[in-house]
Amino acid sequence: MPQIANIAVSILFDGLAYAMFLFITSVGLSVTMGLMGFVNLAHGAFAMAGGYFVVSLTRSYGVDFIPSLIIAAVLAALVSVRFERRLYRRFYRAGELDQVLLTIGLAFMAIATFTYFYGPIPKSVPLPDWLRGDVNLGFRNFPTYRAFVIVLGAVLVAVLWYAFERTSIGAKIRAAVDNRRMAESVGINVDRLFTLTFALGSALAALGGGLAIQLFGLTPYFAVLYLVLFLIVVSVGGLGSLQGTLLAALVLGVVDTGGKYLISEAGGFFIYVMTVIILLIKPAGFYGRE
Amino acid sequence: MAANETSPAPRGAPDGKKARDRAAEFLLRRHRFRLAESLPWLIAIAVYFLFPDRLTFGSQVLIMILFALSLDMILGYAGIVTLGHAAFFGVGAYTVGLMAYHWGWSEPISGLFAAAIIAAIVGFISGWFLLRYHGLTLLMLTLATAIMILETGNFRSDITGGYDGLPGLIFDPIFGVFDYDLYGHTNYVYSLVVLAILFYFVRRIVYSPFGQALTGIRENVGRMHATGSPVHMRLVTAYTIAAAIAGMAGALFTQTNAYVTLTVFDFELSAEVMVMLILGGTGRLYGAFAGAAVYMVLEDHLSKLSPTFWQFGIGLLLLVTVLFARRGILGLVEDLAHIRFGRFGEHMPSLPRPAAWTCEQWRGLGIAALDGALIGLVVGFAVNLDRAELLLSWFTDYPLSVIAWAGCGALVVVAINVVYYMFTSRPAVEGRSR
Numbered sequence: 001m002p003q004i005a006n007i008a009v010s011i012l013f014d015g016l017a018y019a020m021f022l023f024i025t026s027v028g029l030s031v032t033m034g035l036m037g038f039v040n041l042a043h044g045a046f047a048m049a050g051g052y053f054v055v056s057l058t059r060s061y062g063v064d065f066i067p068s069l070i071i072a073a074v075l076a077a078l079v080s081v082r083f084e085r086r087l088y089r090r091f092y093r094a095g096e097l098d099q100v101l102l103t104i105g106l107a108f109m110a111i112a113t114f115t116y117f118y119g120p121i122p123k124s125v126p127l128p129d130w131l132r133g134d135v136n137l138g139f140r141n142f143p144t145y146r147a148f149v150i151v152l153g154a155v156l157v158a159v160l161w162y163a164f165e166r167t168s169i170g171a172k173i174r175a176a177v178d179n180r181r182m183a184e185s186v187g188i189n190v191d192r193l194f195t196l197t198f199a200l201g202s203a204l205a206a207l208g209g210g211l212a213i214q215l216f217g218l219t220p221y222f223a224v225l226y227l228v229l230f231l232i233v234v235s236v237g238g239l240g241s242l243q244g245t246l247l248a249a250l251v252l253g254v255v256d257t258g259g260k261y262l263i264s265e266a267g268g269f270f271i272y273v274m275t276v277i278i279l280l281i282k283p284a285g286f287y288g289r290e
Numbered sequence: 291m292a293a294n295e296t297s298p299a300p301r302g303a304p305d306g307k308k309a310r311d312r313a314a315e316f317l318l319r320r321h322r323f324r325l326a327e328s329l330p331w332l333i334a335i336a337v338y339f340l341f342p343d344r345l346t347f348g349s350q351v352l353i354m355i356l357f358a359l360s361l362d363m364i365l366g367y368a369g370i371v372t373l374g375h376a377a378f379f380g381v382g383a384y385t386v387g388l389m390a391y392h393w394g395w396s397e398p399i400s401g402l403f404a405a406a407i408i409a410a411i412v413g414f415i416s417g418w419f420l421l422r423y424h425g426l427t428l429l430m431l432t433l434a435t436a437i438m439i440l441e442t443g444n445f446r447s448d449i450t451g452g453y454d455g456l457p458g459l460i461f462d463p464i465f466g467v468f469d470y471d472l473y474g475h476t477n478y479v480y481s482l483v484v485l486a487i488l489f490y491f492v493r494r495i496v497y498s499p500f501g502q503a504l505t506g507i508r509e510n511v512g513r514m515h516a517t518g519s520p521v522h523m524r525l526v527t528a529y530t531i532a533a534a535i536a537g538m539a540g541a542l543f544t545q546t547n548a549y550v551t552l553t554v555f556d557f558e559l560s561a562e563v564m565v566m567l568i569l570g571g572t573g574r575l576y577g578a579f580a581g582a583a584v585y586m587v588l589e590d591h592l593s594k595l596s597p598t599f600w601q602f603g604i605g606l607l608l609l610v611t612v613l614f615a616r617r618g619i620l621g622l623v624e625d626l627a628h629i630r631f632g633r634f635g636e637h638m639p640s641l642p643r644p645a646a647w648t649c650e651q652w653r654g655l656g657i658a659a660l661d662g663a664l665i666g667l668v669v670g671f672a673v674n675l676d677r678a679e680l681l682l683s684w685f686t687d688y689p690l691s692v693i694a695w696a697g698c699g700a701l702v703v704v705a706i707n708v709v710y711y712m713f714t715s716r717p718a719v720e721g722r723s724r
Contacts (some may be wrong), residue, residue, distance in 0.1 A: 039426060082661050090613075096425060097371045098612055101568055104561060105608030112602035228433060228557070235430040269441040272434045279434075280419060283427045 009140070011258045017146040019253025020153025021215060025208030026230040027160065027245050028201015034177040034240015035194050038088060039096050041103035043205055044227035045110035050076045050206020051123075051218040052114055058125045065128055069210045076206030077199040084198045107223050114220040122217035145214055152211070156204070157246060164242050173197060177240035232275045238288025247286050321497035330579045334482055338475075346474035346546075351586045352481040353542045358567045358578035359485075359492055360535035365564070366572035367496060368528045369508030370421065373429050373560055374436030375536060377416075378409045380555035381439065382537025384450065385409070387550040391456045392449070398461050398545050402484070405541035406534040412439075413533020417526045433557065440555035455551030459544065477546040484542060488535055493575055495531065504528055505573075565604060568611055571618025580619045659700040666699020 029043045050072045057068035083106075091099050131148055134141035164170040176183040176190045184190050212218060212226075219225075233252060237244030252271050259270035282288070337348055357379055364370045382405035389395040389404060420431045443450040450456070464480055495501050503524050506514045514521050544550040553559070562585075570581020585607075593600040615622050 033426070037425075039429070079664065082664055085657075086661060095371075096429070097365075098616070100371065100373075100429070101564075101608050101612045105605040105612065108605030108608070109602050110605075112598045112605065115598045115601070224557070228437065231426075231430055232434065235426055239426070269438065269445060272438040272441060275434045276431060276438065279423070279427055279431055283423050 006140070007261065011261050012254065013142055013150075014146065014261075015254030015257035016250075017149045017153075017215070017253075018257050019249045020149050021208055021211055022229060022233050022253050023246055023249035024153055024156055024211065025205050025226070026233040026249065027242065028197065028204045029230055030234045030237060030245045031173065031177070031197050031240055031242075032194065032201050033234060035173070035180070035190070035197060036092050037096075037239075038092060039099045039103065040088070041100060041227060041231075042083075042106040042110065042223075043103075043201075043230060044225075045107045045223040046076050046080055046202045047205040047209035047212070047226070047230075048114065048218070048220060048223040049079070049110065049209070050202075051209030051213050051222065052118055053206065054210035054213060055118070055123045055125055055218065059123075065125060065131070068125075069207055072210050073203040073207045077203040080202030081195060081199045084195055088198075107227070111220045111223050118220065120219060120221075122219050123213060124217070125213050127214065149211055149215070160242060169193075169196070173240075229271075232271065234285075236275055236278050236285050238285030241285070241287035244285055244287030321493070327576070330576060331486070338478060338482075342475070345478040347586075347590060349474055349477040349481040349542075349546050351583055352478070352485050353539050353546065354563065354566060354582040354586055355578050356481075356485050356488060356542065357536055357539040357563050358570070358582045359489065359575075360532045360539065361563055361567050362572060362575075362578050363492060363495070363504075363532040363535070364528055365567065366574070366577065367501060367508065368504040368525055370525065370529065371429060372432040373557070373564075374432035374434075375532075375563060376555055376557070376559035377432075377436035377439050378413055378533040378536035379540040379543070379559065379563075380436075380443075380552075381412050381533075382406070382409045382540030383544040383550045383554045384443070384540075385537065386541040386544045387456045387459060388449070390459045390461060390544075391451075396459075396461045398464055398480075401461070401545065402538055402541050405537045409537020409540070410530050410534035413537075414526065414530040417529035417533070421522060421525045421529060433560075436555060436557070436560060440552060443552050443555065450552065453552050455549055457549050459548045459550070461545050461548070474546070481542055481546065484538065488538065489575075492535070496575060500524070500527070508573075562604075565608055569607060569618055571620040574618075574620055577618055577620055584619060655704060658703050662699040662701070662703025663696040664699070665703070666695040666697065 025047050026043075029040060032038060032040060053072035053075050054065070054068045057063040057071055058065055061068075063071065087102065087106075091102055127145065131145050133144055135144045135147050137147075162170075164174065172183065172188045172193055175186075176188060176193055180190055209218070209222065212222065216222075216226075229252070233245060233248045236252065237246070237248030252274070255274060256268060256271045259268070279285070334352070338345065341348065357375075360378075361372075361375050364372065364375075385405040385408045386398075386401040389401060395401065416432075416435050420428060420435065423431060444452055447453075464476065503514065503519055506519065507521055507524060511521060540554060543554065566581040566585045567578055568581065569585055570579065571577035588603065588607075589600055592603050611618065617624070
């Protein structure tokens with residue numbers, strides 16, 4: 001029996017860390033998609049870029065891991081705003097095929113660029129001492145880094161929840177997701193709001209990319225490898241919904257980890273079956289608007 | 291168009307002819323074979339004689355044309371945006387592969403039909419469920435379905451061979467006569483004949499009332515519902531036919547390569563075929579031909595140079611196509627023909643040259659320069675340490691490099707913008723209303 005309990009705890013713990021990574025990375029995508037209905041397949045590229053910023057900062061410039069995470073997030077936000085202003089803006093009213101093509105093109109270019117500069121081999125970063133090794137939680141040991149990811153994710157969930165539900169900007173975002181025209185007609189500048197959330201979403205994606213280096217290893221293909229998962233989280237959770245994204249990330253994270261632990265040959269089979277079933281029943285996702 | 295039937299005759303129409311007659315005449319004339327249509331086929335035949343040692347590659351191009359053609363039916367004509375079209379290619383490829391590997395069924399023509407039937411069944415079942423949805427949900431569902439099939443194949447790698455694939459498949463001579471040769475002559479002719487037959491089939495469908503209904507669904511679903519058209523059934527039918535054709539393309543792929551791996555299900559293949567189609571031009575019969583041929587030849591040359599460059603190239607191609615040539619290569623050719631033959635201005639938007647630069651343009655240029663500087667900074671930041679040896683040394687010296695990279699980025703972007711503004715003052719893309 002303790003053996004089974006042990007495995008269950010492991011699955012829950014790793015699944016939770018995975019879920020937090022998924023949430024951090026895809027929450028921005030969910031809100032921007034909900035706001036503008038823009039299918040951004042280059043979101044994974046921003047996460048990948050963030051990861052490589054962290055690699056460069058820590059390994060080459062000697063910045064510590066935590067500050068470099070923050071710097072990378074800020075850098076990604078700056079770059080993404082320029083992309084939004086220059087390229088994406090023209091495609092808000094275009095068909096989704098155009099959006100898919102544009103952003104896939106960007107993702108390919110990003111992969112090629114980063115392969116050129118960093119090479120295709122997975123990178124790692126030096127962690128500070130307090131993030132290495134295991135942490136004892138009373139009944140057993142857990143890897144400290146994963147525990148850190150879970151705690152950071154929980155903090156971010158709380159902060160985002162507060163910002164979303166309790167601040168005026170959050171209220172504006174919710175209003176714009178619900179009904180953009182109405183929000184515009186009561187004087188909310190949805191364009192500016194969108195730029196803001198886009199920057200924030202890219203910053204969070206970059207943070208997720210930075211965290212992912214030690215979880216999965218970082219290669220340029222990160223941009224498309226995990227993109228499918230982000231999109232699943234977003235569409236299963238429902239566009240523009242914070243709690244939907246969190247719920248979807250938790251369910252998918254734990255199910256995927258469990259599936260890989262218990263039946264390793266089946267790989268990612270379970271989450272795709274689950275995605276199809278959920279979307280067939282609820283096409284707009286858990287909390288999406290039909 | 292057929293809608294003319296009920297509308298009053300437009301001004302300038304020749305007298306005495308009713309709109310109904312003219313519409314009928316148009317529909318009769320529309321599917322008639324035009325001389326220019328023989329061009330791609332003549333090229334394909336010429337390639338056989340001109341490049342006898344490149345025919346293995348040539349048959350791959352033909353197979354991708356067939357695959358892109360099947361996508362054109364659903365994406366270009368019916369307007370179904372799918373990210374999982376490779377699923378049907380893979381199902382077809384594996385039908386033939388598994389039959390040959392496990393049952394020793396190596397007769398190619400019957401294999402081709404078997405692949406078409408299995409792919410059609412998969413297409414019908416998935417289409418029946420999926421085509422009720424649209425937008426992001428449909429994108430995700432098609433993508434997830436394709437990955438699900440891939441993962442199933444990976445799970446039972448004892449049957450499918452997993453990512454190592456089914457090696458060393460042997461197929462009988464076609465009709466028991468034409469054996470495969472080292473240079474792929476038979477393969478090329480075989481692929482060309484299959485492509486020609488299926489192209490004729492697709493052409494008939496596209497010009498049939500059914501094809502017209504598909505275009506109607508693409509342009510305005512609500513209206514098609516209102517006219518009582520069985521929209522869902524039409525979409526499922528088109529999806530099933532496209533799946534069957536994609537399955538045949540997959541079968542040809544396995545037969546001509548004599549091996550198959552799970553990569554035929556990859557998302558990359560779905561994306562690749564979409565890029566080919568967009569590049570050539572969607573919703574036109576020969577878009578698949580132009581797109582697949584140009585893409586494959588470019589890939590063949592550039593990826594030899596460096597796979598990384600080629601990947602960048604795909605991205606750039608996509609970006610340029612979406613921004614400047616949304617109607618693909620054939621659309622560009624059409625525009626050029628209009629200029630050349632004196633009908634300038636009918637299709638092409640005119641290109642006004644701004645007399646003087648307005649304040650707004652200067653401001654735009656300034657922001658562009660800042661953008662360039664930012665890009666330069668990021669690139670410089672990335673380059674500085676990891677690939678320093680590749681670039682000039684004063685670009686990698688730390689304090690100087692920041693300024694150098696930013697300045698270079700700004701200059702490049704300003705130069706691009708000046709050239710762009712010289713030719714046009716309009717935005718590159720007019721947003722289409724939904």
